[in-house]
Amino acid sequence: MASQLLFVPHFALFPKVSSFNPSFFFSTQKPTFFHSTSSATTRRVLQSSSNYRFTNLQAVADACSEVESNDATETTALTLRNICQGFVPEHILQRMDEIGFVTPTDIQREALPILFTGRDCILHAQTGSGKTLTYLLLIFSLINQRSSVQAVIVVPTRELGMQVTKVARMLAAKSTDIEAKGCTVMALLDGGMLRRQRSWLKAEPPAIVVATVASLCHMLEKHIFRLDSVKVLVVDEVDFLFYSSKQVGSVRKLLTSFSSCDKRQTVFASASIPQHKHFVHDCIQQKWTKRDVVHIHVSAIMPMPLCLLHKFVVCGKSNKHQVLLALLESDAPESAIIFVGEQSEKSKKAGNDPSTTLVIELLKTSYDGSLEILLLEEDMNFNSRAASLTEIRQGGGFLLVSTDIAARGIDLPETTHIFNFDLPQTATDYLHRAGRAGRKPFSDRKCIVTNLITSEERFVLQRFENELMFSCEELML
């Protein structure tokens, strides 16, 4: 497949939103790979990667840095409002100002002008970089007062669905504007009250539906609503859904159904899209996206946020609990998530307690600090899971003990520390767990990720370091 590769240092290449002319860049019907880094790293990437097609690297690098310095002043001044003006209704822009979303993050600055042209996009940017607001602003630019479902956001977990629904409602809320009244947001999530949701969908369809795959497919199969009226389909944490054996079949079916709709726009988002060129290729082959889909890859050579400092402590399995207590005392986190591995089937059959229970018991009996101790794991019922997150969001410091269920998408910006009590299975899992900290886009604050490992696991951690391009400092307690 022939593909076009554009290497652009910053969206500052488009000096003013009003003068932005998409055809300048997107004149072909081919996928566009849109990478962004600072000019210092631009040279490194260009020189080290054989994938890039420029023949004169120096010329490209010079051009990049020239554009960057010329446009630096204008980039600084560019606000989210500037980018969205004329596309997103005024009442949403006002809410954005009130909430404090003023300066665009890199993904917002780079993706929104492309999204507003109607192109399908793959939003590939670090954890905590503001992908949710990016696709929500696109949605708000498209929906009108028609009584039909016009946007669907697919998420992998109920918890992430509740969070996205909250942000969407927060942006659409409190408006006296008539336009805003048409915008209702429905959470169609596993564990929800299907009968009530069915009546709501039939009687007064919401403009936006945030759904887990199973619940959405159930409603579609029962013809409670159809995809015909949907203008935009967002699949958040897309790589997770594609790797989930339980969900991948339904996701593919959904994308195939949506591909036959007219005037559709499809958006995928994640901080990790392994083998993204294959993914783009598949999307086009399967017609899940249009041929001219744009892969927007922000910080391509730096998969994890720089504000995260990574450490490890080597300890024996038997003294891990004591090491965790010592770390909590020495680091004194404001709020932390302690990630624990899921219990194996063998351990379940043997009647052992899961590690989560053991860690919670340890904290309840031996932790002297003032942080609230909470648990989140798959085996809890939906109400208890919701209660844990609600309690956290009410404020105050917390120590959340969790399995990987909290690793994807969950936004708890007060988290300053991550402890991998058990190492994750893959580098991608590491990236998402670590990314639950460092979620304040314009903050200078450093957050800490500490791994408790046995000496045999040092090799695994080193593999993650190589794959994700970070380095981990050893801590001696």
Ligand SMILES: Nc1ncnc2c1ncn2[C@@H]1O[C@H](COP(=O)(O)OP(=O)(O)OP(=O)(O)O)[C@@H](O)[C@H]1O
């Ligand atoms: N322009 C902005 N200005 C200030 N804060 C922002 C802005 N955009 C997003 N945020 C905040 O940044 C945090 C992270 O955003 P979000 O949850 O969308 O990240 P994400 O890119 O989806 O991360 P992940 O890949 O982990 O899901 C949120 O608390 C959000 O409110």
